[in-house]
Amino acid sequence: MKSAAFWGALAAIFAAGLALTGAVANEYYYNALYLILQAALMAIAWNILGGFTGYVNFGSAGFFAIGAYTTVALNKALGLPLPLLILAGGAVGGLVGLGLGYLTLRLKGVYFAIATLAMAIVIETLVINWSYVGGAKGTYILTPEKHLWFDSYIQMLFVVMLLLTLAAVAISRMLSSSRIGRGLAAIRDDEVAAECAGVPTLRLKLVSTTVMGAMMGVAGAPFPFFVTFVDPSSAFNLFIAVNAIAMPMIGGTAHWLGPVIGALLVGTTQEIVKVTVSSEMNVLIVGVMLVVFITLAPQGIVGLARKHLRRRKP
Amino acid sequence: MSGELLRVTRLSKRFGGFVALDNVSLSVRAGERLGLIGPNGSGKTTLITCISGALYNDVGEIHFEGRDVTRLLPHLRARAGIARSFQIPKPFASMTVLDNLRVPLEYAARSRAAHGRVLDEAMRVLELIGLVHRAHENSAGLTQVDMRKLELARALAAKPRLLISDEVMAGLAPNEVAEVLAILRKLNNSGITIIMIEHIMHAVMRFSERVICLDAGQIICEGTPESIVQDAGVQRAYLGA
Amino acid sequence: MFSADLLANAVVAGILLGGFYAAVAIGLAIVFGQLDIVNIAHPAFIIVGAYIAYILNSRFGFDPVLVGLLAAPAFFFVGALIYRVYFLAFERTGQESLSGLAFFFGVMFIIEVVLILIYGVDYRLVQAGYIGQTWRIGFVDFPLRMLVPFAVSAALTAAIYAYMSHTFMGRAIQAVAQDRLALQLMGADPVRIKQWAFGLGIATAAIAGSLLIIIGPVEPSVGRLYIGRAFAIVVLGGMGSIKGMFIAALILGIVESMVATFAGPSWSPAVAFGVLALTLALRPAGLFGRQ
Structure with missing residues (x-):
């Protein structure tokens, strides 16, 4: 995709989002769109480490909850405005990503995967034992009175999340087509060969875990204002972690567009199933889609599309 | 010498x-x-x-x-x-042949490579090895012989x-x-x-x-x-x- | 707060708990330790085992341990089948590191959600004559709901250990991991051996599940707490060593029991990660692994 077309498309999507807030008042749509965007942001973040670098993170919900609970704590302690809370969530998430990567990335990749899973449980244990942010019982968050020029707070949150997701798409695209992106892909394809080609593998992997952690922290930061009641079981929900893996895997991990396509497809399906069938079914569907796709179409939708295009032009 | x-x-x-x-x-x-x-x-x-x-x-x-x-x-x-090739070829399988060479040029040879000329230099190496006609193909699909040539080319690209x-x-x-x-x-x-x-x-x-x-x-x-x-x-x- | 009988009880409870953890980890010691397959769905299979024990116990009053033994062959076949899929889709094409991991994550998630869809999130338990009883020696308690799982788990560990070291198949499984040349000399097909070993690993989950539900009530998401524990034990035990795994399980059980006694039970899920992180940072080959 040409650069001008790409930035034009991002601007057009953002403008469309703004226009929507002027035309539609029904809050249900903003709720649904917010959830889809949140899942997309998580999927894009997961893919930076999982897709570009080849390391699996099972603990996405932990990073997400770090962002959410950073907001809870700082909102209660200092009452910071939303943009600062988002920055703080990103900073804490990035730091945890860096620390976890530093601890485990020098070992075989599977240890990193296991460590992420265990990390989510440890952070959950910490939060459960931390009464200041509500402990196991959870806590209520008051939605601020102000919502700029928007009709409702949820409309503003939707626009904020749209902006964050578009920024993540841009970062992900820049990363994948840059020198760093080629270094990450080299690590994913063959780490030994990458080192022999001069790629500083540990440092690049740490860049990757840090960016991923920061993006996930950012995705979680506005969450308390969206749900207004946060407890460990909602912030550390396994569903968040499964979505973060399933969407890139279904969309295709090798390309920056993969997680976006996967998130739109799976996220939209989920919102429809939630309304028409039941919310338990919508949880099951993503698990089944994940297993079916990685077994039968390991390159995801982007991979299928590429194969199709190649076959059409001889 | x-x-x-x-x-x-x-x-x-x-x-x-x-x-x-x-x-x-x-x-x-x-x-x-x-x-x-x-x-x-x-x-x-x-x-x-x-x-x-x-x-x-x-x-x-x-x-x-x-x-x-x-x-x-x-x-x-x-x-x-120090550059080496591998006995069992280890191409960067998701990349084209050309991008395989960009990695060492952009990392190992970074201080020695002329900036902004990475693609030119990569093409020059491919020309030397005789892989120019494969430059834009996916490296995973190469024949064994071409893969061995790619190994050598990638080692060379590290200058x-x-x-x-x-x-x-x-x-x-x-x-x-x-x-x-x-x-x-x-x-x-x-x-x-x-x-x-x-x-x-x-x-x-x-x-x-x-x-x-x-x-x-x-x-x-x-x-x-x-x-x-x-x-x-x-x-x-x-x-x- | 601190007293001798509290400490003694904590240590004994830890040993009993750790013995049970060996049953949780032994399947993973085979599948992850020997075959290098990162089956994070293993605890989910244990939960399935627990639910089967619950169903047959509440319907027909079968003893849970008996149900675990009876269900093990069925689990073996399911395991062998799953390895087939895993081999064909991922191992053969060299995609086990990314897609294979995600595959087991998906399997784990599906098992959990299906159980929730059918049985909800209520805690389920089993009835057996020994569950409420406690033996008392001096000031130390031996609750039978812990002692029975400990004994069954120790027997299971001993049986697997004997199988691994004294049978052709057991030695072939060890050869798959360590010595491909010896495997060729034995004339064995590595894929079939791995399939057998994977089946064996999953079969142990049926028994571990029946023990889990004897110890206490179970709901579908409990399995997740055992992922960190099982992997911590296998890594600490030196990847695939059965003896090392059993000692590591006892260590984790004792540490967790101490933490639960002296810091509070809500902290114990974090212990496994602490053990895992320390092991990976200080001695990744584990306590009993070859460096």
């Missing part, structure tokens, strides 16, 4: 109870063409893996251009000018001072062997020191100025190609007499 480029001193490496390298010492002059031979499992690949840094030796030291690199990380050795080629000629047809030998000779003329591991005897013997023979982790013989061919120990190691 006669300065010492690489010195390996009393190198040992064991895997569990298996001694892969046992007290190996050698020295390579700048600009030299050194052949490294020995039966399978004799420790050739372990030796060059220790030199390029993907494995750390247990005992001994490695000096490159007078600098102790024994504990240096592999990517820093690549930057210092090394020392190039270690690990059986790049295995499986090539005689005319292709001659072609690769000519390329290596040309590189050597431009000042690159070359260590060649090869099973195709006539190729090593024709190419090398000096040959070292390893057996069971030890250097059993060292000398000119002519003297090696006549060495009783080498014949025993190869023919099992």
Whole structure:
């Protein structure tokens, strides 16, 4: 995709989002769109480490909850405005990503995967034992009175999340087509060969875990204002972690567009199933889609599309 | 041209109870063409893996251009000018042939590459190796022969001072062997020191100025190609007499 | 707060708990330790085992341990089948590191959600004569709901250990991991051996599940807490060593029991990660692994 077309498309999507807030008042749509965007942001973040670098993170919900609970704590302690809370969530998430990567990335990749899973449980244990942010019982968050020029707070949150997701798409695209992106892909394809080609593998992997952690922290930061009641079981929900893996895997991990396509497809399906069938079914569907796709179409939708295009032009 | 480029001193490496390298010492002059031979499992690949840094030796030291690199990380050795090809090709399978070369050009050779000319330089290397017509193909789909050429091309793209080629000629047809030998000779003329591991005897013997023979982790013989061919120990190691 | 009988009880409870953890980890010691397959769905299979024990116990009053033994062959076949899929889709194509991991994550998630869909998130338990009883020696308690799982788990560990070291198949499984040459000399097909070993690993989950539900009530998401524990034990035990795994399980059980006694039970889920992180940072080959 040409650069001008790409930035034009991002601007057009953002403008469309703004226009929507002027035309539609029904809050249900903003709720649904917010959830889809949140899942997309998580999927894009997961893919930076999982897709570009080849390391699996099972603990996405932990990073997400770090962002959410950073907001809870700082909102209660200092009452910071939303943009600062988002920055703080990103900073804490990035730091945890860096620390976890530093601890485990020098070992075989599977240890990193296991460590992420265990990390989510440890952070959950910490939060459960931390009464200041509500402990196991959870806590209520008051939605601020102000919502700029928007009709409702949820409309503003939707626009904020749209902006964050578009920024993540841009970062992900820049990363994948840059020198760093080629270094990450080299690590994913063959780490030994990458080192022999001069790629500083540990440092690049740490860049990757840090960016991923920061993006996930950012995705979680506005969450308390969206749900207004946060407890460990909602912030550390396994569903968040499964979505973060399933969407890139279904969309295709090798390309920056993969997680976006996967998130739109799976996220939209989920919102429809939630309304028409039941919310338990919508949880099951993503698990089944994940297993079916990685077994039968390991390159995801982007991979299928590429194969199709190649076959059409001889 | 006669300065010492690489010195390996009393190198040992064991895997569990298996001694892969046992007290190996050698020295390579700048600009030299050194052949490294020995039966399978004799420790050739372990030796060059220790030199390029993907494995750390247990005992001994490695000096490159007078600098102790024994504990240096592999990517820093690549930057210092040590490049190798892999016996079993390890292409960056998700990338095109051209992008495979961009990685070493943008990392290992970064301080030495002309900025903004990475693609031109990559094409020049492909031209030299004879892979230009495959530049935009996916590297995973190459034939075995082209994959071996890509190995060599990627090592070259790191702009090394020392190039270690690990059986790049295995499986090539005689005319292709001659072609690769000519390329290596040309590189050597431009000042690159070359260590060649090869099973195709006539190729090593024709190419090398000096040959070292390893057996069971030890250097059993060292000398000119002519003297090696006549060495009783080498014949025993190869023919099992 | 601190007293001798509290400490003694904590240590004994830890040993009993750790013995049970060996049953949780032994399947993973085979599948992850020997075959290098990162089956994070293993605890989910244990939960399935627990639910089967619950169903047959509440319907027909079968003893849970008996149900675990009876269900093991069925689990073996399911395991062998799953390995087939895993091999064909991922191992053969070299995609086990990314897609293979995600595959087991998906399997784990599906098992959990299906159980929730059918049985909800209520805690389920089993009835057996020994569950409420406690033996008392001096001031130390031996609750039978802990002692029975400990004994069954120790027997299971001993049986697997004997199988691994004294049968052709057991030695072949160890050869798959360590010595491909010996495997070729034995004339064995590595894929079939791995399939057998994977089946064996999953079969142990049936028994571990029945023990889990004897110890206490179970709901579908409990399995997740055992992922960190099982992997911590296998890594600490030195990847695939059965003896090492059993000692590591006892260590984790004792540490967790101490933490639960002296810091509070809500902290115990974090212990496994602490053990895992320390092991990976200080001695990745584990306590009993070859460096």
